[in-house]
Amino acid sequence: MSFDELGLSDKVLQAVTASGYTQPTPIQAQAIPHVLSRRDVLGIAQTGTGKTAAFTLPMLTLLETGRARARMPRTLILEPTRELAAQVEENFVKYGVNHKLSVALLIGGVSFADQDMKITRGVDVLIATPGRLLDHFERGKLLLTGVELLVIDEADRMLDMGFIPDIERIVKLTPFTRQTLFFSATMPPEIQRLSDKFLSNPVKVEVARPASAAQTITQRLVATGHEPAAKRETLRELIREAVDLQNAIIFCNRKRDVAVLHRSLLRHKFNAVALHGDMDQRARMIALDAFRTGESKILVASDVAARGLDIPAVSHVFNYDVPHHAEDYVHRIGRTGRAGRSGAAFTLVAPGDEKSLSAIEKLIGVDVPWQGQTVREAGFEPERPARGRGRRTGGRPAEPQPERAETTSRRREERPEGRETPRREPAAPRGAGKGEGRRRERDRERDDSFETPSFGDHIPAFLLRPAVIKTKK
Ligand code: AMP
Numbered sequence: 317m318s319f320d321e322l323g324l325s326d327k328v329l330q331a332v333t334a335s336g337y338t339q340p341t342p343i344q345a346q347a348i349p350h351v352l353s354r355r356d357v358l359g360i361a362q363t364g365t366g367k368t369a370a371f372t373l374p375m376l377t378l379l380e381t382g383r384a385r386a387r388m389p390r391t392l393i394l395e396p397t398r399e400l401a402a403q404v405e406e407n408f409v410k411y412g413v414n415h416k417l418s419v420a421l422l423i424g425g426v427s428f429a430d431q432d433m434k435i436t437r438g439v440d441v442l443i444a445t446p447g448r449l450l451d452h453f454e455r456g457k458l459l460l461t462g463v464e465l466l467v468i469d470e471a472d473r474m475l476d477m478g479f480i481p482d483i484e485r486i487v488k489l490t491p492f493t494r495q496t497l498f499f500s501a502t503m504p505p506e507i508q509r510l511s512d513k514f515l516s517n518p519v520k521v522e523v524a525r526p527a528s529a530a531q532t533i534t535q536r537l538v539a540t541g542h543e544p545a546a547k548r549e550t551l552r553e554l555i556r557e558a559v560d561l562q563n564a565i566i567f568c569n570r571k572r573d574v575a576v577l578h579r580s581l582l583r584h585k586f587n588a589v590a591l592h593g594d595m596d597q598r599a600r601m602i603a604l605d606a607f608r609t610g611e612s613k614i615l616v617a618s619d620v621a622a623r624g625l626d627i628p629a630v631s632h633v634f635n636y637d638v639p640h641h642a643e644d645y646v647h648r649i650g651r652t653g654r655a656g657r658s659g660a661a662f663t664l665v666a667p668g669d670e671k672s673l674s675a676i677e678k679l680i681g682v683d684v685p686w687q688g689q690t691v692r693e694a695g696f697e698p699e700r701p702a703r704g705r706g707r708r709t710g711g712r713p714a715e716p717q718p719e720r721a722e723t724t725s726r727r728r729e730e731r732p733e734g735r736e737t738p739r740r741e742p743a744a745p746r747g748a749g750k751g752e753g754r755r756r757e758r759d760r761e762r763d764d765s766f767e768t769p770s771f772g773d774h775i776p777a778f779l780l781r782p783a784v785i786k787t788k789k
Pocket of ligand 1: 365
């Protein structure tokens with residue numbers, strides 16, 4: 317099938333040709349004609365399948381008629397993270413070169429004033445993260461009653477990040493006559509419930525089910541001890557021995573481990589950058605750019621920080637930890653083996669990881685082969701709780717410990733990223749009193765969930781100064 321057969325406008329087709337695409341991907345071929353005929357679409361697809369163009373291309377075609385009105389966006393795209401929102405904007409810039417459409421990005425960490433100015437002038441496409449969108453709405457700067465088309469992207473990630481109450485609220489603010497496109501990589505029951513609620517007689521388009529997404533990827537399990545120094549050593553060996561490694565993403569379950577592992581790799585002279593939730597937006601963009609351009613070959617990342625990022629042609633994925641959620645494994649290894657290319661995914665497995673591993677194998681429907689011995693054959697010992705407060709100790713005592721001991725509290729370390737702040741209750745209706753202000757404040761902090769402010773390992777000097785208490789004489 318060619319792009320010409322999908323019903324896209326000439327302007328869009330020219331931009332597609334200029335992008336160098338010759339054939340639509342399966343999700344594009346299946347979804348685009350339905351979007352153009354104004355049907356609701358339920359797209360079950362993960363990133364890397366070309367799903368962003370599956371909605372941006374027909375949206376551009378549809379937006380060629382009609383015009384934007386002040387404060388009333390014509391279309392709305394909801395994204396769980398700033399990076400994803402920014403990537404969708406880039407797509408509109410790339411495919412919309414022949415259009416004169418106004419696109420606004422409402423994400424946290426950027427001044428309200430500039431965003432207000434754009435909305436006031438009227439936008440054709442509004443791309444937003446839920447928290448910032450509601451902030452604008454509550455400030456009276458935005459009306460969603462003119463939304464003709466709504467896209468809810470990465471719905472399962474929205475669920476993970478506790479954004480569903482916000483999404484439900486936003487959808488209620490849009491007209492029921494709107495067209496809705498709903499994308500999710502997986503369909504847990506809560507997401508099914510939402511799609512039933514938001515979509516009207518949708519066309520279901522399903523591509524590259526998680527279990528089959530891995531066909532071009534060579535997956536291997538690698539046994540290791542569970543203590544950090546042993547894991548880091550095993551990982552370094554794997555990287556050094558990897559065949560045809562062009563670039564790699566290393567996934568950690570905890571953002572703190574991302575920072576520790578990154579520092580360790582730099583000490584061992586690996587060319588690596590890191591992406592985790594305690595980094596500010598600028599630092600994240602710099603790291604991502606370095607990785608995208610190939611200046612840095614290795615990206616150490618957490619699931620939330622890396623989810624959905626458009627990083628083409630990754631040759632290797634290393635799971636420093638077995639992910640706790642089986643779906644995260646599918647997302648992680650989906651960073652390689654894209655667009656029919658071959659890729660390799662190695663997962664370090666330590667004693668105690670059996671449960672998470674079997675959940676993954678159940679989800680993907682295959683037993684991942686071991687490279688070398690299994691954990692049991694290698695004789696790695698399980699973690700044993702130490703005396704006292706249940707702290708964990710190393711299980712491979714003879715192993716040299718080349719790196720500094722961990723210093724920060726274990727409690728913080730064990731929180732998976734993205735689930736650091738407690739889940740929010742459903743947002744209260746407007747004007748619900750003081751609690752609303754506090755809730756919005758919290759929303760702002762967690763606009764992208766991994767924005768939770770933290771000092772990381774650094775303790776600011778003012779906290780170390782002794783407190784001086786003045787007493788009256
Ligand atoms: P996405 O799934 O939207 O994150 O897209 C993944 C990657 O595929 C991006 O780098 C797109 O630029 C690229 N892409 C999208 N559509 C096509 C296509 N029809 N042919 C080749 N590459 C594509």
